[in-house]
Amino acid sequence: MKPLAPGSTIGILGGGQLGRMLAIAAAQLGFDVCIFTDEPDSPASRVAAKTIVGNYLDTAALADFARRVAVVTTEFENVPAQTAEALIAAGARVAPCPNALAIAQDRFDEKSFLQALGIATPPFAAINSQADLETAVERIGLPAILKTRRLGYDGRGQIRLKSEADVAGAYAKLGAPGILEGFCAFEREVSIIAARGWDGAIVHYDLCENEHEGGILSRTTLPAKVNAAVQGAALEAAEKVLHAFDYVGVLTIELFVMADGSLIANEMAPRVHNSGHWTIEGALTSQFEQHIRAVAAWPLGPATRLAQIEMLNLIGEDADAWLALAADPNARLHLYGKRDTRAGRKMGHVTKLIV
């Protein structure tokens, strides 16, 4: 693919905060952005040259979108397969590839894919019935986590199974095809964020150390408290995944670091990631610009980190403290323009650079 000239239009599926930050990065490089979203008045649409509000299964609207843009990318992995097919049928280039999206949106396929590449995962089993669950619990043991295979994020669609009592009736409670995952007694959680260009070049960011609260990322710090071997192993995993998909764009893998330094992959996100928001101020090229560079077939930028980092998510009413946060000279404040503050909703984030 030839590098897209400035002034070209980049299409983004999804109107949330990731789409918003991608749109801003694209604009800074001279691109126009067209957002496709099913949400009127979305955060991303308010910084984009053009928005198409439509259903993700509306073939005509998708064809209109495809005609207007030089390349289509996405801010989320749960893009319906029909959406990607309709876009490709309408002549759109889609990056990352629909196959990466399809695999990442199914936890069972994702873990099977990772294992096939030799990347360690927690023990897991597909669960299509209460009987499946009971068999799997026998093999994997407790504690374990029962998750929906699809459409879970930020801790939703998950049931923790600590004892046999939790297992009884759990499949009915989940109410959808599931996956049972063995519990990992990890020492810390990290993520590797890396980008691959159309030419196969890979650039990676320093490992992010992540803390979650209630299943939602609350805090990311860098440098992660791991040695160089762990960073190297994480990068190796990312490279395997990127090359396996012939991937174009930014990809994230969340990993558990075990007491012996070994890594276990928790999940992958075929997109920019919350744990990479610090790159806006903290790296020479942000993950958002990096993703746009990749999908536009531009050379990737340097991922050099500029400082020690602490990134804090503003969840729900955390964002009500905007004035105090704005007054903190150490906090770089980002708010996503969401109209309603709701519990568990990502409203913004703050990045602190220790220089």
Add this chain to the structure above:
Amino acid sequence: MKPLAPGSTIGILGGGQLGRMLAIAAAQLGFDVCIFTDEPDSPASRVAAKTIVGNYLDTAALADFARRVAVVTTEFENVPAQTAEALIAAGARVAPCPNALAIAQDRFDEKSFLQALGIATPPFAAINSQADLETAVERIGLPAILKTRRLGYDGRGQIRLKSEADVAGAYAKLGAPGILEGFCAFEREVSIIAARGWDGAIVHYDLCENEHEGGILSRTTLPAKVNAAVQGAALEAAEKVLHAFDYVGVLTIELFVMADGSLIANEMAPRVHNSGHWTIEGALTSQFEQHIRAVAAWPLGPATRLAQIEMLNLIGEDADAWLALAADPNARLHLYGKRDTRAGRKMGHVTKLIV
């Protein structure tokens, strides 16, 4: 004024690159932006939630704009007095104040104002006829520069007078009320960029050292090669101007540094400034965010510089090198989304951080 809550709409007069970078900064803080411009498909409108395309003298369109926004600011100083009046009549808060805009758009008023504050300027005289010009040349001497009083920028509307031969017929050539300015044999050109909040607090950036080509800024470097006394004197001048206007927002003064270290004010810009583009990556708070913070009555952010800086403007066909610039790991590339490359047109810029 109470700090504007995130989700409020900030109105910006003007749709150029400064409006574009202001709109992006406002979005990052969670504001919506409404652009008012007479240019369809402007660079700023492509990153704004809403755009009103209208004539700057269209009272009804301006009233519509005023109703939609919590505060109005501007990316340019040549806002017609009627525009500001119409906005204020429609109930808009305007920052910076119309008086600062009015004075900055007339070179004679501007220099008179600066002198009244005790800020040195080149010798100057109002020129309303060839006879005025000849009298002024006698007093001020040659070389000198004859400029239009109004609507000149980037070297336009200027005639250099080196000899008596240049003086003959010069007023007719200018074709508008003018100002004669004595030539300053300066050692270097610098600019001071400072912001003042609604509460009177002032934050300033390090002095920028500027090089021009053909009357257009070509290169800004920091630190400027001046001593602390020069930085202090520049800040003192900025503080005088900011307080005199009870100014709210970012203001820039371009200054000549003479061989003896004294400063002579060349002009002031009641807005963010090209010589401050480096602050996007090079300072903890960019000039654009700083301006938005000021007009939204938020606390000002720290202006701390993070590195040695070189900012290069991309003028006209300079921007055709976008691919090579994108491949330079030391260059942070910004393109403004202008549809046509024209000689002398500011198409983008590049910031290099030496860390």
